[in-house]
Amino acid sequence: MKQRIFFGLVLTLSVIVGMFSFSGNVDAAEVLTEEKTLASGTWTVTTEDGRQMIKKSKQVYELTNESAIICTSSCSITLKLETSQPLQIKKIAVQGNLYIDGKGSSLQVHNDSGVAIDVRKILTVKSNINVEAIGPQFGVKAHKVDVKDNSSVTAIATADDGIGVYGDYLYAICRNSKLYGEGSVSGVYGTKKVKACSEGAIIHGVTLSPEGVHSAVHSESYIKALCKGKIIEEYQVIPFTITANEPVIMAHYQAVANNMVDAKNYIWASNPQGVYYEPSVGGLLGDPSLGSQESIFIEGVRSGKVCNPKERVCLDCKADSQHIVRFNNARSSFTQKVIVRHYERDEEGDYFEIETRELEMAINEPFIISDYYLSDLGEYILDNVEPANDFIVEYSSIPIEVNYYYSPVTR
Numbered sequence: 001m002k003q004r005i006f007f008g009l010v011l012t013l014s015v016i017v018g019m020f021s022f023s024g025n026v027d028a029a030e031v032l033t034e035e036k037t038l039a040s041g042t043w044t045v046t047t048e049d050g051r052q053m054i055k056k057s058k059q060v061y062e063l064t065n066e067s068a069i070i071c072t073s074s075c076s077i078t079l080k081l082e083t084s085q086p087l088q089i090k091k092i093a094v095q096g097n098l099y100i101d102g103k104g105s106s107l108q109v110h111n112d113s114g115v116a117i118d119v120r121k122i123l124t125v126k127s128n129i130n131v132e133a134i135g136p137q138f139g140v141k142a143h144k145v146d147v148k149d150n151s152s153v154t155a156i157a158t159a160d161d162g163i164g165v166y167g168d169y170l171y172a173i174c175r176n177s178k179l180y181g182e183g184s185v186s187g188v189y190g191t192k193k194v195k196a197c198s199e200g201a202i203i204h205g206v207t208l209s210p211e212g213v214h215s216a217v218h219s220e221s222y223i224k225a226l227c228k229g230k231i232i233e234e235y236q237v238i239p240f241t242i243t244a245n246e247p248v249i250m251a252h253y254q255a256v257a258n259n260m261v262d263a264k265n266y267i268w269a270s271n272p273q274g275v276y277y278e279p280s281v282g283g284l285l286g287d288p289s290l291g292s293q294e295s296i297f298i299e300g301v302r303s304g305k306v307c308n309p310k311e312r313v314c315l316d317c318k319a320d321s322q323h324i325v326r327f328n329n330a331r332s333s334f335t336q337k338v339i340v341r342h343y344e345r346d347e348e349g350d351y352f353e354i355e356t357r358e359l360e361m362a363i364n365e366p367f368i369i370s371d372y373y374l375s376d377l378g379e380y381i382l383d384n385v386e387p388a389n390d391f392i393v394e395y396s397s398i399p400i401e402v403n404y405y406y407s408p409v410t411r
Helices: 003-027
Strands: 041-048 053-057 059-063 068-071 077-082 087-091 091-094 098-101 105-110 115-125 131-134 140-146 152-157 163-172 178-182 188-197 203-208 218-220 221-227 230-235 265-271 275-278 283-286 291-301 314-315 323-330 333-345 351-362 382-385 401-407
Touching: 003 068, 053 087, 068 077, 077 105, 105 115, 140 178, 163 203, 188 230, 188 333, 203 218, 218 221, 218 230, 221 230, 265 275, 275 291, 291 314, 314 323
Parallel strands: 041 077, 068 091, 077 098, 087 105, 091 115, 098 115, 105 131, 115 140, 131 152, 140 163, 152 178, 163 188, 178 203, 188 218, 188 221, 203 230, 221 314, 230 323, 333 401
Antiparallel strands: 041 053, 053 059, 115 131, 131 140, 140 152, 152 163, 163 178, 178 188, 188 203, 265 291, 275 283, 291 323, 333 351, 382 401
16 A cells, blocks of 8 residues: 555656646746747747747757747648637748648738748648638749638738739638638739649639739639539739720630630629620720719639530539639729700800710719800800700710800890
């Protein structure tokens, strides 16, 4: 019995000593910076007394928003997130593979130079993880990016020549996996394959203008959306204006034409309503009866159920996979012809026309009667105007007429 008690005391003391030893390691841990490289293997990130700690065996470092995870010489790292709050660091650079694991965890990497997450081989984001990477040149750069179930990667490049996500193979091939990239050159750029392949899987690229060479989601080889997956291209600086009679032709914009062979294969809609595709002219027109509008959202959707093998983005003909093209902040401008006529009354009491003006006025612009009155007619004064009052210019299939009638001064 005494021997059992003795061994029990020894075990308890060992645990206590171990706890104090780990606590001491945490308290004495240095901040992980770019000068320190990590070895291959699994590194676990935890929250200790409000501090983010990364550890492997007896190695313990503190992580701050200035920390960098660097792994050189073709090493590979599994980053296991077991934190109670989002992990915020400056940079990740791994020469081998990077696996990010952990349930319901969030990783934020914000770098003020170069690349936020740079992986020479494969970046795998496992289930239920949200990763955000912001850097000037690239948000994420890797040979292959693979986003798993219910996880998301958001990559933003802030420089004028930046690309959100860049790699050879860019995949969101698991249920509800999302890969989002935003950059001035391209949002998502795959040199070989870009593929969204599962229900809820989305690859979404955002860039500035459709006048660029590269698409918001760009591939030098092929793009696929299979098994209810979606490829979304989005453009934010819109160079065209929607009108009633000058169609916007998608083929005239290189970034859009890269992935869209024919706009007629897409279903077009807008918010506010009014923009539509007109097959007879092969482009987008607007409904002038709704008036000129700003900040219009335009969307064209091609579904795999309407399969067209000539289109470049490959869709699953047996499932509702989609290729979606979006334009933010578009505008429409519509004009209405207004004919202004001026008449003088002769001695017999008949009116004859002395001047005619044709105006192109914006829909919803006010027509002010006094602005078009002729004041230099000498012995004539304004007798009547039809219509008599100011009005708002509305769309009409025929010109609007405004008639001014002048009579000689009676003495």
